[in-house]
Amino acid sequence: MSNQRLWDISPPVHEGAPVFPGDTPYRQRWAATIAPGCPVNVSEISLSPHVGAHADAPLHYDPAGAPIGEVALAPFLGRCRVIHAIERGPLIEWAHIAHALDDLPPRVLVRTYRRAPVERWDGALAAYAPATIERLAALGVTLVGIDTASIDPADSKTLDSHQVIRRLGLRVLENLVLDEVPEGDYELIALPLKLVSADASPVRAVLRELNPESP
Template sequence: MGVWIDISQPINNNLACWPGDQSFHFHTPVTKEMTGSVNIGRITTSTHVGTHADAPYHFMEDGKRILDLEIDRYIGPCKVIDLSAFDEIDETALKSKVKEDTERLLIRTSLPNNPEQFPTDVTPITSDGAAYMHFLGVKLVGVDTPSVDPLSSKELVGHHALFKHDINILENVMLDQVVEGDYEMIALPLPLQDADGSLVRAVIKPINGGNHDAK
């Protein structure tokens, strides 16, 4: 039987964030010494630090918020594929790895997992890549980068193409030590009623006890 593998970025005060965005900060303004009984922590953060889910409201004024999204998308079988040899996540790249139907797809790119360093470049998802995912029946895609679009993009072609094909987005999953294969996934966002995104604790477990343990 496989064990659960945590593919979330550790959340701490050294976690890299999008330049200009609110970084994550945790502190304990109320201590047991002060109260006589408990410590009470406080966090300040963007909704898009670490491993997180995007809601359509993130890039569309009239888009759904996190609590509006179908929770089933974030629980169930998924496939992990390695596209680190490609500069784009397009139809050609995807066809090289997956041709059968899959509802959830996690994609490793050439970007090393380094939660404390914000990257200068990422591997984007293209319009034809999103269309091919739709053909496969994908309802959720996760990437090991902070965006499915080039970091300088204002058009956000990947975000909008995925929305067009009803595909939810996970970003900053940690896949460097995960081998390709079929897994069960739990990656639940918080029930934030009005939010454009949410931090996520993402875990996967090999299906049928296959040889899919972390490297």
């Protein structure tokens, strides 16, 4: 049995969990409860696929883009690097992450918060500068992640960083919780659900300590 440490980097999802203003919040009701004649509890939930840690589909920012159920899983599974750029917003510039780019794996997650605001919406969230994503892609990065609700500023109407992702065919994870994760390399596991027509999917994002025997 493996003794590799795991970090759960997903925020809690519950009624009252923060969502982008105007987005559908998480709601749950009980369709059935254990009682005489009913042996199970069964719940019914409604939510935006952008609640909690989630993977955006190309359909989210491109009317002709693929839904999340058609997106390949490989980018969401494998070696990644966590880089700290804490309180360096509003945009994560190249200079903020340049200290941690040697021998870069194909997945990069950036921590911007000292303590992620998992119980409230943060309209002043930090985002990626589009040029930072461009340069990461040039180094072979295929997935970028962040511990805020968006890779673009909350008030952006042009979604410049999402458009870089679209143009270069990258994948994105948002709303991660990296508070307890030191800078360094890990194995990322953050698979989206096979929602065949959705613009995003919740993920249970975890990081696993790398096996010292792995290449």
